[in-house]
Amino acid sequence: SVGVQLHFRHFFGSGPRKRYLQRLQDYSIGTWLINHQVQNSIDLVCVNLGAMICAADAPVYGFLKKLDVPYVLIVHSNPEISQYQGRIADRLRGVLQRSARIFFVSQRLHDNVRYQLLVDLENAAIAKNPTNLRSNAKLAWPNEETLRMAVVGRLDAWLKGHIRLFEVLGKEKWRKRDWSISIFGEGPDHDKIAQAISFFRSEEHTSELQSPCN
Secondary structure, eight states, X not given: OOOXXXXXXXXXXXXXXXXXXXXXXXXXXXXXXXHHHHTTOOSOEEEEEEEGGGGGSHHHHHHHHHOOSOEEEEEEEOOOOSOOOHHHHHHHHHHHHHOSEEXXXXXXXXXXXHHHHTOOOTTXXXXXXXXXXXXXXXXXXXXXXXXXXXXXXXXXXXXXXXXXXXXXXXXXXXXXXXXXXXXXXXXXXXXXXXHHHHXXXXXXXXXXXXXXXX
């Protein structure tokens, strides 16, 4: 028979207690996979990593290393850093090269890996996330002098760069320009981003943080 069994890796957030719960969950999933592999009831494992560095964390790295069946990885994020520390880089390199297939959700994520790990991944592919818009029709360019900008994405300042954005927009040359920006999204850094808008004195140019909409 053919079937798929799903195990959801819930993201608990940051902080020591939440990181402990995250690792406990991943150890539990890994134990299940290894046990069922022994029973010859698994043909392929697909791991939706989220951040690529999760593959180097002890729970996930541990069970991927023990798997004898093929596995596929899906990578949604990889920070813009020049390199990973030695042991982390070695773990990532090994896990990625042993993978039957690695799907990155953007070309940029894949390109980052080449210079971070100094490796060409022949098993890599790009898998673009489908849009959830009601229409893909082209919109008319607004006929006005004000430069209108928008940021659409999770309110996660470390990964999405909201605070760096408002640092730039807070510089003197941007104070003299006619512009406005709307922020759409939900996430853990709502208050931090609102504080950054105030700190860099961009309130008069910025719409309130809004939930995603079409």
